[in-house]
Amino acid sequence: MMIYMDDHSVAARLAVEAGELLLGIRHEGGAAGDRKSNELLLRRLAELRPEDAVLSEESTDNPIRLERERVWIIDPLDGTREYGQPPRTDWAVHVALAVDGVAVIGAVALPAADLVLHTGEPPALPPPADGPIRLVVSRSRPPACVDLLVKHLDATTLPMGSAGAKAMAVVRGEADIYAHSGGQYEWDSCAPVAVAAAAGLHVSRLDGSPLRYNRPDPYLPDLLICRPELADAALEVLRTNS
Template identity: 30%
Template sequence: MPETDLKLLIEAAEEAGRIARRFSGPVAQSWDKPDGAGPVTEADLAVNEMLEHELRAARPDYGWLSEESVDNQDRLSAERVFIIDPIDGTRSFIEGSNTWAHSLAIAEKGEVIAAAIFLPMRDKLYTAARGMGAFLNYERIHPTTRADITGASVLAARPTMDRQHWRNAPPAMDRSHRPSLAYRTALVAQGRYDAMFTLRPTWEWDIAAGDLILREAGARTSDRFGAPLVFNNRDPRQKGMVAAGQGIHPKITEALVPEDAVPRI
């Protein structure tokens, strides 16, 4: 990995924040994307345009995968690829909340090697590079060391606690929620919560940056069945995500129903 890759992502994330703050979420133009893919705003597109122009100019040999760009399968033959969510938590942005984030990552042969998650309205910059640790505003972060799943603090949507997803009764965990998946991953890496999980098919751009930040912090990540996350797939969706400290991660994946018994959600 070029030494400047993380610096490139940080500078791009900070510029993304400057652009996004020019828009007022509640009055920014917004519309629904086709096929129930969720909302998009003029801010998402403005940020994406800048990121694609600046990042691809800086690394013309890297592939490109972004929520707001037409997917070009040429990325599959690239050794390295940008995986970008211009604004993660667009609904939160539209509502005028401050819990949306810019999520930027670079993957090499399926593994994320550099990542930045920036919440400009909260002045929180989470960063990581492979083998270099994870940081919040340049201070080292670590996950919790909790080993008991009972009473664990978790970030998850309400439907994930339905009985159908668990081998037995859902564990007695203290559930909270944040609208941005990237922010959820960062909060677990920071040790603010013991775990996060999402059980739906999950877009790579929502979790790629968080995957590295979590692992570099010392947490464990996987899909909902405990398999390692591999990025830049032809279909850029993962089978959900579970992220937690080393002690409770396997307890969560073992408590979930196996792949052959998964319900549709």
């Protein structure tokens, strides 16, 4: 007999399953990881939520999703480069559900860290840390908005890999702000945004406008995830200097 799982549990379960698969085939490299994780997630969503549409980084976009209220937005392997550099842990699996364009359900697995964070059991936001504001950034290509925030908020930077790993560093209290500009897609942010919002963090575009999903063009170039007490200051810097 099939046991019913709610949407939160589906997201978390599938993120875990994909993560376990990826750990087992890590020696095959990132291309195989992307493909096999995608195949697993598509198969399992077809089994568990056959009426819903799917938008995946690794699949051809099906415009039928624009006619659906419920769309699963997945990144089967966020941080392909980091995945291909064991023993790095800063890569992730994203499984999210957008309902009417809003990221309401999400799970982000950090398989190499044996961790999954999801909206079914949102993590408690740790208290503010002492010391300077910590801004999580890309190791190789920090976006322009990072320089603004470092300068005007006197922030320090914490280099890290994938988008999901960066966002979850803020959720876990290891960093205070994750800001990105200049090139992401809906699958890069949907699951992290859902988890961050459920944990009580501020989530928005860099201009403060809401993040909307399942749009005809899935390009969603910028976002801000930060502690709620820092949102006004960060947005002021970004708006004033943009």
